Amino acid sequence: MIQIEVTYYAMLRERRGLSAESIQTEAASLGALYDDLAGEFGLPNKRQHLKVAVNDQFVSWDSSFAPGDRITFIPPVSGG
Amino acid sequence: MFALSDRPLLEHPLVQSLADPAAGALVTFEGRVRQQNQGRAVTRLEYEGAELLAANEFKSIEAEASQRFDITQLHCVHRTGMLEIGEIAVWMGVLAPHRGPAFDACRYVIDELKKRLPIWKKEYYADGDSGWINAP
Numbered sequence: 001m002i003q004i005e006v007t008y009y010a011m012l013r014e015r016r017g018l019s020a021e022s023i024q025t026e027a028a029s030l031g032a033l034y035d036d037l038a039g040e041f042g043l044p045n046k047r048q049h050l051k052v053a054v055n056d057q058f059v060s061w062d063s064s065f066a067p068g069d070r071i072t073f074i075p076p077v078s079g080g
Numbered sequence: 081m082f083a084l085s086d087r088p089l090l091e092h093p094l095v096q097s098l099a100d101p102a103a104g105a106l107v108t109f110e111g112r113v114r115q116q117n118q119g120r121a122v123t124r125l126e127y128e129g130a131e132l133l134a135a136n137e138f139k140s141i142e143a144e145a146s147q148r149f150d151i152t153q154l155h156c157v158h159r160t161g162m163l164e165i166g167e168i169a170v171w172m173g174v175l176a177p178h179r180g181p182a183f184d185a186c187r188y189v190i191d192e193l194k195k196r197l198p199i200w201k202k203e204y205y206a207d208g209d210s211g212w213i214n215a216p
Contacts, residue, residue: 011200056136057136078212079129079158079199080169
């Protein structure tokens with residue numbers, strides 16, 4: 001079990017009801033972590049539409065993570 | 081260089097400071113809030129962004145643009161918060177020795193920015209509805 005920080009933006013933030021939280025997890029990858037959170041909090045379950053970042057750098061869903069990392073799930077973007 | 085700002089963009093230091101004696105061309109682009117989208121009347125927009133991640137990703141786009149086009153400086157600022165119709169949502173300026181690469185780089189960067197930067201737009205409609213664009 002490790003502790004990480006998860007940050008949410010836009011529709012994910014609204015769905016979760018907060019911008020950031022500390023979480024204890026046993027998930028082995030970012031994909032597994034998202035699936036756990038999606039199941040628990042009713043986030044969109046189609047992970048193929050999302051991206052993920054660790055400590056402000058985009059990474060792949062099968063990346064691992066370390067205690068204290070800041071993990072950000074990125075819904076489809078619409079800037080400009 | 082890239083920044084998010086919750087203030088009118090033309091007041092931003094990145095807009096004010098774009099200058100280079102070696103550059104004979106400046107191409108700027110403004111993306112503005114328009115009053116309709118896909119047939120629906122829009123009353124205002126709300127933007128939010130992940131600033132550090134956006135700045136990191138913009139550095140990659142800037143490096144790509146510098147490799148492809150002969151440019152000397154590139155500044156971009158994107159608004160956050162609530163915007164009214166006609167306000168500037170994104171401002172970009174490209175300096176280059178000559179106009180051709182300045183135009184080409186400006187087009188490249190705004191296209192990549194819209195695809196890649198972690199920034200989200202919520203539209204508020206005249207009928208009272210609202211929604212995030214591209215929501216899964």
